[in-house]
Amino acid sequence: MLESFPCLIVTARLKQVSEQADLTGSSFDEALVTTSATFRELYPNRKLPSFAWLKVHGVAGRADFGLAPGHRLVVSERAYDVLRPYQLEHAIVEPFGGFRFDHAVGDTDYSPLCEGPDLDLVRALTQRLTVPLLAEERIRTPQEARAALDAGAWAAIVGAAITRPQWITAHSVAAIEQRPSLSGEA
Template sequence: MKYCYLEPEVSGGLGDDTIMDTSVHPPIVTRLHYEFDGWLGDVAVTSFPCYLVTEDVKVKILTAGFSGATFDKVEVTTSELFEEMQPDLKLPPFVWLKVNGKAGHDDFGLAEDHRLVVSQRALDALRPLGISHALIEPF
């Protein structure tokens, strides 16, 4: 099976309520708060070292039985910039995509450089849901 790096759009950053241990690399996040500065509409977004996906993606991943991913709750807020630039935009529900698989083996894994690696079948499932702003390249 083929595998690809998937680098989702960065739509914001870690918010003030994020709890993480920065004494290790990558930092270990135990509570995630993501603050959106803007959103281009993709179903996956990132801010190192975390990934978020929409609820629809979570359902797709669980239904398909893809390996290497679990989910957790995330606090999502929008910044003043977001409110100024996209005042009428309502974000869909997002969840924290926790990647625990092995890159090149599981459907979702992290490479040694901590980039997200997905199987071709996972990529094929995500594309119709909307990842047009993500960078995709061979693993």
């Protein structure tokens, strides 16, 4: 894998392995790699492999390929296991310790659309992270906040449930309308 900010280039073999493993958060495109006169002079018999452009669109910590702040490539453990046999010994590998994801669950085509908080994600992240996890997004009730804490979050952030009275009213009215009447009428 070659890194040429902001571009990631992989060998055609690494592209094939990534696609076969169905790794998420990326797509591939053609990459035209040429050599300089100096390269050809220094390595007259060296033939370069075919390369592909690795276009990362995933979110770090959610997809197999993601970008962290500063455009640093973050790969999941699953992706790392797939890529490890392909000469990663020259790569600088360190744990991803970020704990803030600036998107709502369900905002991307590879993340689940949840009615409430994504408790599976909270559990998965708290098992891997060494920093406190702040659960945010789709936490609207005390029960959902408690569920996020029970799933391992250090804190649960409720925003719209407090700051948008029209949202609170609409959800309250919808819940009341779903409740059966006391007289037995639907």
